[in-house]
Each structure stands twice: as structure tokens, then as C-alpha cells.
Amino acid sequence: MKAVTELAGRGVRAALVSTDEFATWEEPVSWWPRLETGVLEPLRAGAPGVYRRVDWSSGVPLPGEEIEIDVPDVLVLEGVSSGRARIRPSLSLLVWLDGGSETELLDRGAGRDGEESRAELRRWQLFERGWFAVDGTRTAADHVVHASGP
Template structure:
């Protein structure tokens, strides 16, 4: 299985790029937004690793409970089954984290440098009620990416 991570700050076009790549490559997408919540932006990783990545690496289907973001508030949603693909795209904030990098075929970094533009794009996507938590999320991202050094590790930048 080819494993590609598409990472970068919120509102930078990661989901759009993943959608285009998936259509072109016939790839499967697993999105970090399906795991994260405002209160748990990155510590959910063991659920992804154990429920999806490990089974897929053994040629078995993976499963996880998707986070639903209805009205900007996260809540548990449907159970998703991920059948073993030829190409798996991990898309979202922290998808290219240090712990997964040895298994990646590529790490793509997406970035829109203007923070206000990224916030406006994310609010347009998620709704005005998400503005305050998205602004806090951006501050979290600053610290996360500085410590994880994701951008410097990227093999491709968009």
C-alpha cells in the first residue's frame, strides 16, 4: 500500500487537494477531521493507528467511528470501514506527524501563508459558529507544527 500524508494548517486546501488526488489515483482518503475534536486536536492518533493503519498494513479492513461536525460541534458519528487500498491518503492537520513519517511514500505540505485568509476560508467551510474555536485551533496548530517540524519534513509543498 502506498501511504501519502497531506498536512498543513486549517483552511489551506488539504481537503480539496486530497479529493483531486483521490479522483486521479483512485485512492482512498482517511481524514483527521474524522478523529479530531476541538478538545482533542491530535491525541486521538492511537485510534487511527490501531483501527485503520495496522489492519490495512496486514491487508485487512480497518474501522473507526467518525467524528461528525454538525453545526461546528463534534459528536460521534457512523462507523466507517476502510478496505485495503492501493493508495491511502491521510489528509488533515497532523496527518504527516513525525511518528508516521517512516511509513510514508510522500508527505505533502499545503499552506496559505495569510492566517486571516485561512480563517476566512475555514469559517466559510464550517460556518460562522466555528469562528472562535477555529481561531483557537490556529493557535494550537502554530505550536504543533513548530514542535513536529512537519513543513520541513515535507517531500512536496503546495
């Protein structure tokens, strides 16, 4: 599957890579080398990037389809750890999305993924709290966006 689109007919080719396509409950951020070697390094060299998406459709993470990313004009990295200290020197812009309180986020996640995922989502939240504190992601952000609602 190819993952580059044109932005609103403006001739700007953009690609979106979500960390959700790499992360699992057991591997929340340690997958980063796969993103670097499969996507970031090839794109920097002017070559297409390739990665295998994690498929969650069965409720457990399994290897999914292969995604090819042609060299875009703009690459958007989205999700937990996409603004990590290691990549910041290469970023043009870092945006932090404040999605609400931990309780609101947990309820929204369980509503989306099913009540049976609540314990894993809570464990994930606790990991995120520590990750962001150590990494300093929010304080390094160029912009903080406060989102509200579902």
C-alpha cells in the same frame, strides 16, 4: 460505509482518510491511537480497517457513522497531523499545503463553518502553529504546494 474507490478506471484502489473525521476542538491530535489501531495496523496486516467518524452536523462533535476501509493500493492521509513525525517512516510522500496567511485561513474557515466558530478556529490555529513548529512537519515535507483563492 465503505471508503475505497478506484482511481479513474486505472485499476488502482485508493482510500482517503481525513483527520477531520477524528479531531475535535478539545482533541486536535490526541486521537491518533484510534487511527493507528483501527486503520493503519489492520491495513498493514492486510485486513480492512474500521473507524467511527466524528459527526459535526449539529455543530458539536458527536460519534458518527462507522467507516470500513478495505485494503487499498494507495492510502491517502489528509489533514492536520497526518504527516506527524511518528508516521513519517511509513509515508511514501509528504505534501505540505500552504493555504495562505492565518488571517485568510481564519476568514475562509469562518465563512465555511459560520462566524460563531471563529474563536474556536483561532484557538485551533494557535495550536497548529505550535504543533507544526515542534513536529517540524513543513520542513519534513517532500513537496510544498502553495494554494491561493477560496
